[in-house]
Amino acid sequence: MTALYTRFCRSVLFPLHERLKSHSSVAQRRALEQSQWFNAETLQAMQLQNLRRFAATIAANVPWYQRLFSEHHIEPASMTLDDLQRLPRLDKPTLRANTEAFKSRVANKLARFNTGGSSGQPLIFFLGERVSHDVAAKWRATRWWGVDIGDKELVLWGSPIEVGTQDRIKNLRDKFLRTQLFPAFDLGESGIKQFIKSYRAFRPAHLFGYPSALARVAAYAKQHHVDLKQNELKVVFVTAERLYEEQRALIREQFGASVANGYGARDAGFIAHECPEGGMHVSAEDIIVEILREDSTPCRPGESGEITITHLRTSDFPFVRYRTGDVAALSTQACRCGRGLPMLERIEGRSTDFVFAQDGTAMHGLALIYVVRDIAGVHSFRIIQHSVDELEVMLVTTEWDAVRDQQVIDGMRARLGQSVSVKLNHCAHIPTEANGKFRYIISHVRM
Known part of the structure; x- marks a missing residue:
């Protein structure tokens, strides 16, 4: 019965939900599940084609990039990765000071977001079509681990957007899609006990949350001899902070499930996710990742530098060579899973106390x-x-x-x-x- 309901959610309820919101995530997920098996050369050609389409759109419609492309004598229709690297890197102060100039003149239904970012500086930005990409990319990654839309999900999270807007429509959606949200703000003994109570009663197929928060629950369970293992739990997804190996080991030991790391940000997008073979795959169809030194020169594979991203699904409010402030290294290895998507070798991002x-x-x-x-x-x-x-x-x-x-x-x-x-x-x-x-x-x- 559970498997039947999951299929119903995946094939009927969620597609209807996305259609009502004018999202294209269902079609995008299907396309991503095909392209992930392309070889590196084919993916690079696809990425370049998407870059040129993106560049032409923002050059025609976004004031900031109309000027910037003209100043650097870049022709969008024939743009190359070398041309992209001639553009200056984009930082939060620039976005903050020129917000209106980054908006597309033809953007429709832009959603306003803000984030403190890792630097603690509030940033207001806008999303349009990228929302569908983020949903599709995350959906693809969760299916790598044998879980799908409609499988029970328990989320340990802290964003006020998710935690603070539990209106009737969202509550109804979460109920039908079998998602429960537990705030990560209070994880003292009473909060942990309440989370464990919810976890045992709900019996999720997967957990999603901050690695530090889930590791804290696991540490409590280990200290107090609380059994967290459940047959239904397939995987624990973690994101938003650096995942330390001791956290991974502790969570895996106490929950009795694999731990899958994800890397992204509200402003930068859904960038990379770990597959069951351990490869940290970049969503390269629509995201160009550069690892750069402080002087903006590219790092060698295996060399740590700042993650800089160009998101090709942000033509409504472009993020081009955007500085994330996080540190990582690129890998040149091929993953045993067979996917052609490029990989991050390691992520040395920030974590929250x-x-x-x-x-x-x-x-x-x-x-x-x-x-x-x-x-x-x-x-x-x-x-x-x-x-x-x-x-x-x-x-x-x-x-x-x-x-x-x-x-x-x-x-x-x-x-x-x-x-x-x-x-x-x-x-x-x-x-x-x-x-x-x-x-x-x-x-x-x-x-």
Whole structure:
């Protein structure tokens, strides 16, 4: 009966849902499942063709790229990868300062998104057709592991878009598609117990969430001899943070299922996903990944550099040579799975710390980040938890006032405890760490 319902969801309910939203994800997933088996040369030719189509569209309709292509004497219809590499890299400050110039004149139904990003700087951006690509690429990757739309999914997540908008339509959709969402913000003992209770009752085919959050549940289960193994669970999908091997081993040991890593971002898209043979495959049909040194020269295979992406499904609001701030290395190896998709050899991206409330409750660091990042006037920030009773918030702001100061203080105390000392440190600049990376939340508390 379960398999029949999954097939019904995959072939009827979800396609109807996507059609009503004017999404093309069903057709795109089918196409991606064919192209993944193309050899490297065929995929590169497809990618170049898609690049030229994308370049022609944005050159005609997006003010920023009309000017940029003209300045660099690039002809979109015959554009090459060498031409692409002549363009400057795109960073968040440039996007933030020129948002309107990045919008296509013919864009239809752009959806507004924002993200604090890994640097802690709020970024507003817009998505159109890329939404369908993200759904299709993720759908393809989950099917690699034998799970499909309609299989029971339990999500341990923290985004306010997913957690905070549980309206009737979304609740109804999740019910029919058999997805349950559990907030990752509160993972103290009581929160973990509640998650385990939900997990045991729901008996999902797959889990999806932050590696740090799922590893915390696994560590609790190991310490307290709680059996998390269930026959229904096939795989644990993790994303949004760097997956450390000790986390992978712990999650696999306690849940008794394989762990599949995914790499992407709300702004950058669904970039790469791990297959059962261990290959971290890039969604290369529509995403060009460059691994670059600080001077913008390309890294050799196996050499670590910054991930820079060109997303060929973002003609409504283009991301061309976009700097993700994450570090990785490309692989030249062929995967044993037989797919021709290129692979990342390793990902050395950032991870988010846990913080602790005065009562000992552990919560994902994003719980504090969301307090700050959406307040108008915040340019950048760093949150430092010195102890359970002392918090420092470094702020670089514009057009600020005492009301917003109090908004930050109240938000932090609502999560950590009303007697927490919250020190606001207004400064002109927040430095990077010694290794050149930016940490937007730091906790010195360990419990």
